[in-house]
Amino acid sequence: MTPLQSSALERRFRVSGHPQLLISVLDVGLACCALEVGAAITAGLLVLEEPEHSAVLEPRMNVLLISGTVTDALAPGIIRAWEALDEPRVAVSFGACANTGGPYWDAPTVTKGIDQLIPMSVYIPGCPPRPEALIAGLARLAGVGDAG
Amino acid sequence: MTPPLDLAVEPGDWLRSVVALRDEGCEVFDFLTAVDRGQVIEVVVRVMNPATKAATMVWTTVPADAAELASLSEHYLGATWCERETAEMFGVRFMGLADQRPLLLRATLGRPPMLKESALVARAVREWPGAAQATDDGRQGGNPSRRRQLPPGVPDDFLRPDRSSLDQSAGTT
Amino acid sequence: MIPTEAHGTIALQPSACTSCMICVRECPTWCIELESHTEQVSEPDARRPKTVNILDAFRIDFGLCMYCGICVDLCPFDALAWSPEHDLAATTAGGLVLGIDELSRAWPNRNPTSGS
Numbered sequence: 001m002t003p004l005q006s007s008a009l010e011r012r013f014r015v016s017g018h019p020q021l022l023i024s025v026l027d028v029g030l031a032c033c034a035l036e037v038g039a040a041i042t043a044g045l046l047v048l049e050e051p052e053h054s055a056v057l058e059p060r061m062n063v064l065l066i067s068g069t070v071t072d073a074l075a076p077g078i079i080r081a082w083e084a085l086d087e088p089r090v091a092v093s094f095g096a097c098a099n100t101g102g103p104y105w106d107a108p109t110v111t112k113g114i115d116q117l118i119p120m121s122v123y124i125p126g127c128p129p130r131p132e133a134l135i136a137g138l139a140r141l142a143g144v145g146d147a148g
Numbered sequence: 149m150t151p152p153l154d155l156a157v158e159p160g161d162w163l164r165s166v167v168a169l170r171d172e173g174c175e176v177f178d179f180l181t182a183v184d185r186g187q188v189i190e191v192v193v194r195v196m197n198p199a200t201k202a203a204t205m206v207w208t209t210v211p212a213d214a215a216e217l218a219s220l221s222e223h224y225l226g227a228t229w230c231e232r233e234t235a236e237m238f239g240v241r242f243m244g245l246a247d248q249r250p251l252l253l254r255a256t257l258g259r260p261p262m263l264k265e266s267a268l269v270a271r272a273v274r275e276w277p278g279a280a281q282a283t284d285d286g287r288q289g290g291n292p293s294r295r296r297q298l299p300p301g302v303p304d305d306f307l308r309p310d311r312s313s314l315d316q317s318a319g320t321t
Numbered sequence: 322m323i324p325t326e327a328h329g330t331i332a333l334q335p336s337a338c339t340s341c342m343i344c345v346r347e348c349p350t351w352c353i354e355l356e357s358h359t360e361q362v363s364e365p366d367a368r369r370p371k372t373v374n375i376l377d378a379f380r381i382d383f384g385l386c387m388y389c390g391i392c393v394d395l396c397p398f399d400a401l402a403w404s405p406e407h408d409l410a411a412t413t414a415g416g417l418v419l420g421i422d423e424l425s426r427a428w429p430n431r432n433p434t435s436g437s
Contacts, residue, residue: 096388126388127387277354
């Protein structure tokens, strides 16, 4: 699989309160949850590294952040994005839709949890979760990275 | 002339009626969807005049067992998406629709899911937590209701043969 | 700063719960499970022992929960409440299922001066 070409992956974020965490985020924003990811950035909870620093900083990990509703029709795209993501990589499920299907748990079109498709490192509950919940969830990655 | 807010037409007049509205200025396609009325399926399209903001909903009715209608997709580009959706969700065939690929559903699924007879499989196969016999067994004046053991949205007999005899009197549609 | 009335999660006051099952049956995502049994309690003045419901288990699957708050609104005994607690991420899907202990720990302490 060819590496994923995305300018988003050239940016490095620090997670507020967790200086050891340096991440690149591929945000698959599929529904309202995506707004909370943006809110985490504007609230200063996810801090973008200065570009001149960012270029030389190695990402500690690439994060595939699924924030929103995944339909079965869209599932192959999620799998492709995951497979194309460079190591070290982790997948984070943000919100009820990504976790289990959430409000759409009984819909015939919605995937009942993206952990059916790719391995998840962290599940963040909420509908949508608060921006602070995103930070608390990303903080769990500190342990994941050390183990992996 | 202001077009009517609602217009009911025969299925045979569907294409002609909508195209006539477009020619009068209703050039914006808003949406197209359907309603399951049992024996018949209602199809509705909403088109709008961008200059006057006047919008018209055109309704027609097709038999549920032979749901066919002329496609509007050659006259409104946006209609393709909605017709593909209405085709897979309600089983309406749109004659002349060039793109017949399914939109959201996997091709192998059975009945169109938006028809009222189609039960939500996820609700039928999962055990309803509310079915647990709580201790509200009538001691506080309430009447124990066996009906409650069935979740909302699932017909009595759907994939639950063991429960089909629970409450015949209540019945379902 | 997260306001104390924020809808971070839903908390349970087990002593207030009568196991009436209303929350379980009204939940649109079927994310609440409740187990209970009855016990006979003798009271000095009463002619017959009273039957009371004893709550054995109460679980909310926050993986499924859509935070609609119907359970909070409908609970006749205010045994459920919104809590600003939000640090509930888990590394497994099962880790999002919270039981009585976790749900009561999240119970909001909105008025610290009034004691427990």
